[in-house]
Amino acid sequence: MWHAFAVDPGWAVALAAVLGLAVGSWLTVLAHRLPRMMEREWLQQYQDFRQADAAPDPGAGASDGDYTLWRPGWHCPACAAPVRGWRRLPVLGWALQGGRCRACGDAIGWRYPVTEVLAALLFALCAWRFGPTPMALCAMGLCAALLALAWIDLRTSLLPDAITLPLAWVGLLVNLGGALAPLPLAVLGAVVGYVFLWLLFHMFRLLTGREGMGYGDFKLLAALGAWFGLAALPGLLLAASLAGVAGAGILRMTGHARRGQPLPFGPYLALAGVFMLLAAGRPAWF
Numbered sequence: 001m002w003h004a005f006a007v008d009p010g011w012a013v014a015l016a017a018v019l020g021l022a023v024g025s026w027l028t029v030l031a032h033r034l035p036r037m038m039e040r041e042w043l044q045q046y047q048d049f050r051q052a053d054a055a056p057d058p059g060a061g062a063s064d065g066d067y068t069l070w071r072p073g074w075h076c077p078a079c080a081a082p083v084r085g086w087r088r089l090p091v092l093g094w095a096l097q098g099g100r101c102r103a104c105g106d107a108i109g110w111r112y113p114v115t116e117v118l119a120a121l122l123f124a125l126c127a128w129r130f131g132p133t134p135m136a137l138c139a140m141g142l143c144a145a146l147l148a149l150a151w152i153d154l155r156t157s158l159l160p161d162a163i164t165l166p167l168a169w170v171g172l173l174v175n176l177g178g179a180l181a182p183l184p185l186a187v188l189g190a191v192v193g194y195v196f197l198w199l200l201f202h203m204f205r206l207l208t209g210r211e212g213m214g215y216g217d218f219k220l221l222a223a224l225g226a227w228f229g230l231a232a233l234p235g236l237l238l239a240a241s242l243a244g245v246a247g248a249g250i251l252r253m254t255g256h257a258r259r260g261q262p263l264p265f266g267p268y269l270a271l272a273g274v275f276m277l278l279a280a281g282r283p284a285w286f
Contacts, residue, residue, distance in 0.1 A: 007132040016127035016140065017120045021090040023144050024119025028112045031151040032077070033069055035158055079104035090116040111151065119147055122274065129278055138174050139277055142167070142227060146270035149220065153266035159216025164223050171226030180280055181229025189225025193233055194218045217265050224273045232276055239272035240265065 007015070074083040081103035087093040094113045101108060126139035145167050153159050168190055175186040197218040204212040224236055244265060251257035 005132040009131055012132035013124050013127045017124040020120035020123030021116050024116035025090040027119060027144060027148045028115050030069060031148050034160055035152055035156045076101040076103060125278055135179055142277060143274060146273050150267040150270040153264040157264050159220055159266045164219040168223035168226045171223055180227055185229035186226050188230040189233060190222045192230055193225030194222035197221050213265050220266055220269050228276050236272045236276055239275060240268040243271055244268040
């Protein structure tokens with residue numbers, strides 16, 4: 001049985017919000033860089049395939065190898081000016097700069113402070129919902145991953161395996177003691193979640209000749225199934241589908257999407273996962 005930390009619940013919520021601001025700031029870096037790292041890796045693999053019989057170039061890809069989640073340091077995407085000191089403060093740094101880079105004057109996207117604020121809010125809600133317990137930390141990790149996946153999918157229509165696959169394994173580990181679902185149902189939730197969307201994908205392609213979603217959606221639903229169990233899958237799919245229909249309608253009415261345009265489903269699955277988490281019953285060991 002896991003026990004609560006020796007922290008006042010009110011302080012736990014406040015500390016969680018501060019932690020969320022810090023984690024949200026890093027999530028903006030993750031969401032910006034991870035898709036670009038994936039694209040560079042795919043390009044390098046393509047070039048290696050095309051040049052398999054050619055003489056190797058000692059300098060090829062040398063600069064790409066330095067581009068990671070940690071290097072180079074934080075910088076303006078437009079002019080590459082480094083971001084240091086108080087300018088790195090979550091939300092406050094963006095506000096004090098007027099939402100613009102001090103070096104080049106280029107606008108800094110609103111997604112950065114919004115992501116930081118959302119992370120702080122979600123972390124605070126996790127601490128409020130589960131109290132000062134290890135389960136609250138697990139819930140914060142899930143929210144951080146879902147927030148990053150939603151942003152990446154909205155911008156690039158990608159759901160990276162580097163996030164979805166570990167998320168599924170962690171969900172199974174969290175449920176070793178039945179925290180959110182009995183372990184057998186968590187395993188079945190992961191398997192059925194993946195297989196259901198896989199079958200739906202192939203049926204839709206057979207009937208229409210088009211692809212209705214990507215494999216990343218299968219893996220994300222499998223991860224959510226691992227966290228919440230088999231019984232949660234219908235509710236997750238229903239909530240995500242309703243949110244997706246509403247979101248698509250709003251985008252079309254505002255002119256941000258046209259009829260027939262493919263829209264990412266990952267953000268709506270992520271939203272359904274957050275609601276399912278906050279609505280989950282308290283763990284038996286709480």
